[in-house]
Amino acid sequence: MQQTRVRPMVEGGVLSAIAIIFAIISAYLPVVGPFVNLIWPVPIILLGVRHGYKWSILATAVAGLLIAMLMHPLHAVSVVVGFGLIGIVLGYAIRAEYSPMKAVAWGTAASVISKVAALAISAAVLGMNPLAMQTDFLGKAVEQAVELYRGFGMTEENIAQIANNMTGLIDLLKVILPAGFILAAVVDTYLNFMIARIVLKKLGHHVEDFPPFKLWSLPRFVGYFFVLSLVGMYWGKSRELVMLYNISANIQVLTSMFLFVQGLALFYYIADKYNLSRLTRGIILVLILTNGFLSQGLVFAGGIDMAVDYRGLRRSD
Numbered sequence: 001m002q003q004t005r006v007r008p009m010v011e012g013g014v015l016s017a018i019a020i021i022f023a024i025i026s027a028y029l030p031v032v033g034p035f036v037n038l039i040w041p042v043p044i045i046l047l048g049v050r051h052g053y054k055w056s057i058l059a060t061a062v063a064g065l066l067i068a069m070l071m072h073p074l075h076a077v078s079v080v081v082g083f084g085l086i087g088i089v090l091g092y093a094i095r096a097e098y099s100p101m102k103a104v105a106w107g108t109a110a111s112v113i114s115k116v117a118a119l120a121i122s123a124a125v126l127g128m129n130p131l132a133m134q135t136d137f138l139g140k141a142v143e144q145a146v147e148l149y150r151g152f153g154m155t156e157e158n159i160a161q162i163a164n165n166m167t168g169l170i171d172l173l174k175v176i177l178p179a180g181f182i183l184a185a186v187v188d189t190y191l192n193f194m195i196a197r198i199v200l201k202k203l204g205h206h207v208e209d210f211p212p213f214k215l216w217s218l219p220r221f222v223g224y225f226f227v228l229s230l231v232g233m234y235w236g237k238s239r240e241l242v243m244l245y246n247i248s249a250n251i252q253v254l255t256s257m258f259l260f261v262q263g264l265a266l267f268y269y270i271a272d273k274y275n276l277s278r279l280t281r282g283i284i285l286v287l288i289l290t291n292g293f294l295s296q297g298l299v300f301a302g303g304i305d306m307a308v309d310y311r312g313l314r315r316s317d
Helices: 002-028 033-038 042-051 053-070 073-095 100-126 130-151 156-175 177-202 221-238 242-273 278-290 292-308
Strands: none
Touching (some): 002 042, 042 073, 042 177, 073 100, 073 177, 156 177, 156 242, 242 278, 278 292
């Protein structure tokens, strides 16, 4: 019994030490730090897959305590609370052999909960909302930009127009902040899943991979929610229903991004079907990513593919 507990204890200690090193790197290295911060859950995922979620929970708690002692409690909150639950949930999901999509979905939910918890704890400790601090900083940046343009000799009319555009953009960012949180959660969960899968494969574990990108297909309800969000935004704007407009705007941002991914998968499918060269694909992708009209067209192409199943993926199931 003792021998069976020695291995997870040793691996738990090593992986906890790696997590602490990751936290130190994320705090003191300006270029590499932000990326290392994103992949902080990887050691926790590895421990959870190899020995179960109880060990990953224990390692997260130990790492958080040591980071708080060695560095600062708020850094422990931002790293461990902000990312620890992702590692625990993804480790459990991979060990339970969930499909990649289901594992990332559960990890995304954990990521959102973690980020909200980290913000709430930080707000309670600091006595003010960290998000409000960011928006205040953006407001001051607009003021500095206005003074800069005035120093360049621009007319007050042009300066006022630029300031109104910047202020409108900041107001929009405030509205769609929840959608931004969810999209960020999807990205960091997917990144951690893929890195953990590579490491686990090296360690001899089999982890199911996503299908080829050209065969990705999202559920049809994404398209339904996209249409409903457009209707909700119209009603909210025309009838001055602020809450309806804000909720619909966030749904519209989320569904637009998912439809964009679907449209991009459709593009790769068509590119393979007609044997487009890498140069041609690269040029088209650059045009899509740099042209708002083409990007919007890809969103609607993804919606059409979702509705009519151009690639025949559902018929092949």
